[in-house]
Amino acid sequence: MKNYHISKHSSFYTIGLNYEKADAVVRGKFSLDEKAMNALLVEAVEEGIDGLLVTSTCNRTELHGFAKHPFQLIKLLCDNALGTVEEFQDVAYVYKNNDAISHLFKVGTGLDSQILGDFEIISQLKQSFVRSKKHNLANPFIERLCNAVIQASKRIKNETEISSGATSVAFASVQYIIKNVPNISEKNILLFGTGKIGRNTCENLIKHTQNSHITLINRTKDKAEKVAGKFNLVVKDYGDLQAEIRNTDVLIVATGAAQPTISKELIYTKKPLLILDLSIPKNVAESVDELDNVSLIHLDHLSQMTDETLEKRKQFIPQAEAINDEIKGEFIKWLETRKFAPVIKALKQKLNTIKEEELDFHSKKAANFNLEEADIITDRIIQKITKQFANHLKDENTDANNSLDLIQKVFQLEVNTTK
Secondary structure, eight states: OGGGTSOSSSEEEEEEEETTTOOHHHHHHTOOOHHHHHHHHHHHHHTTOOOEEEEEOSSEEEEEEEESSHHHHHHHHHHTSSSOHHHHHHHOEEEETHHHHHHHHHHHTTTTSSSTTOOHHHHHHHHHHHHHHHTTOOOHHHHHHHHHHHHHHHHHHHHOOTTGGGOSHHHHHHHHHHHHSTTGGGSOEEEEOOSHHHHHHHHHHHHHHOOOOEEEEOSSHHHHHHHHHHHTOEEOOGGGHHHHHHHOSEEEEOOOOSSOSBOGGGOOOSSOEEEEEOOSSOOBOGGGGGSTTEEEEEHHHHHTOOOHHHHHHGGGHHHHHHHHHHHHHHHHHHHHHGGGHHHHHHHHHHHHHHHHHHHHHHHHHOTTOOHHHHHHHHHHHHHHHHHHHHHHHHOTTSOHHHHHHHHHHHHTOOOOOOO
16 A cells, blocks of 8 residues: 555555454454544554544454554554453454455445345444544545445445345344244333344334334433334333333343343243343343243344345345445545655646746736736646646556656656655
8 A cells, every 4th residue: 555645554454353253252352332442543543553444333343444564453452442462363354455445345335244234334334434533543545445335335225135124133133033922012022222223123123013012221211212202112210120121021132331231130030031132242141041931142143043035135245246346446446546646746736836936927027917817827727737647647558657757757846755
């Protein structure tokens, strides 16, 4: 990446771990909340990194950025997570330059999701970009790459059926409930946690179960009330959690806490209770599974479900990959233009210097010289000349390196190649 004049570091890396090699416990150790992600970005700036994205979801944590060596990014992650470097290296992957770009396209377009076609990641990618921009870590490369991935995601959604059926963690959990709980429309359902996954699960429950016996609990009650208001559901206080668990048939936990929020001691039930833990790290203690009448399912189990919807989606993978290749190709073309950006910039500066000297000369010599008119005309001429050179350099039949050398010699340019 050194020749593209985007970062002072020569390479763009992706370092991360995901559901393929890291189980929920390990992913939990490297999961980053909002506070941790911001702290990581602050540290990155202090380390001299000038372009970085951080994404952390229920099935992956990844850093995408410029560095001297990928270990810089690995250390940043481990400094701000609960896992060690050794634990990370056991399950990690590292991609460099073009491979890193390709990986982000796959992730952002649902082709690398735990459930094929799950597009939840794209909204998180947008949030990652906004977060990086606040810390001045969204350089032109990062911004252009994010926009390209978002564009590919939109096209794949619109032009293929890879996301048909709205399969996601939320949808898969509801499908599991329908298949495993008889007479679900008559059962009591308790949703603990009303963040994004909780809200999506709630919408899927109402849509697919026709169940009106759904109770919401959240540590912050007003958040639960906002969700409940849309669907006319019951909201209970956090202090009522134990009593509500005793009365429920299905407990869905989507709390996103750092430690388990549901322990063995909270549960007293004499009837079958299905618990679905949709959280990373796990928010239901594993000892809960030892209780009689209790079945505990984690989202990793849900993602392994193969149903007709997911099988149908696989046929659209080649079409989605073709869209990715097309938009990634456009991004690479743009990247190639960055090679000659410093020369074009230096050329424009040189032409402006010539312009200023000539305008100054003629304004002193000619009595009725119209400086304002001349300034407008010469600016337009400079714009057209530089555009002509830029188009020449973009031409596939042009030897760009020889042309760049010639332009620099002819105009005696002093080119600044630093970022």
